Amino acid sequence: MNIFKWMRKLLAAAVFMLGAGAASAAIVVIDFDEIDGIYIDSYSESGYSFVSLETGPGGGHLHPGGGNLWLHSQYGSSPYQIKREDGMNFDLLGFEYLGGTSTFIADNGATYNIVGEVPLTFVELPASFQNVNYVNWYMTTPDPDDIYGEDWARIDNVVTRVPPVPEPAHAGMLGLGLAALAAARRLRRK
Numbered sequence: 001m002n003i004f005k006w007m008r009k010l011l012a013a014a015v016f017m018l019g020a021g022a023a024s025a026a027i028v029v030i031d032f033d034e035i036d037g038i039y040i041d042s043y044s045e046s047g048y049s050f051v052s053l054e055t056g057p058g059g060g061h062l063h064p065g066g067g068n069l070w071l072h073s074q075y076g077s078s079p080y081q082i083k084r085e086d087g088m089n090f091d092l093l094g095f096e097y098l099g100g101t102s103t104f105i106a107d108n109g110a111t112y113n114i115v116g117e118v119p120l121t122f123v124e125l126p127a128s129f130q131n132v133n134y135v136n137w138y139m140t141t142p143d144p145d146d147i148y149g150e151d152w153a154r155i156d157n158v159v160t161r162v163p164p165v166p167e168p169a170h171a172g173m174l175g176l177g178l179a180a181l182a183a184a185r186r187l188r189r190k
Contacts, residue, residue: 099153
């Protein structure tokens with residue numbers, strides 16, 4: 001077998017193994033259908049957790065509301081943090097939003113602002129919210145028309161994606177295959 005045929009077979013095997021071993025990204029939609037209670041400490045769904053980071057009077061708490069998550073701009077609520085329970089990175093692609101002014105800030109510094117009162121709409125986040133470890137959701141603008149001075153917003157159907165992770169077993173198999181081919185070639189030369 002000449003060197004070119006051997007190289008083509010090796011390249012075809014490598015392409016096949018890489019194609020077979022490529023992990024696909026998993027889309028996850030968090031719909032809050034199971035969220036329940038009043039002023040709960042945290043909520044978990046589909047491998048993601050939502051917690052209130054507020055440490056002011058009354059401590060932090062989440063506001064469940066009819067199959068979605070509410071946030072307000074007073075003590076005890078803002079900010080919330082969205083994070084994977086296993087601590088790995090994820091892509092925050094978008095969500096349904098209804099309410100007042102909000103800011104979303106990722107651990108990588110990416111920022112997205114929603115300004116003013118927004119009717120129910122789907123918000124698509126920019127690519128800077130991909131491969132993040134967490135995203136904090138803030139509401140700091142009070143509503144002068146509310147007797148308590150707080151502004152409210154809600155999110156639902158949060159769309160995330162878990163980036164594909166190459167599996168080390170496939171790389172090891174490719175290395176083992178290359179070593180076997182090299183050993184076979186040495187034996188043939190002898």
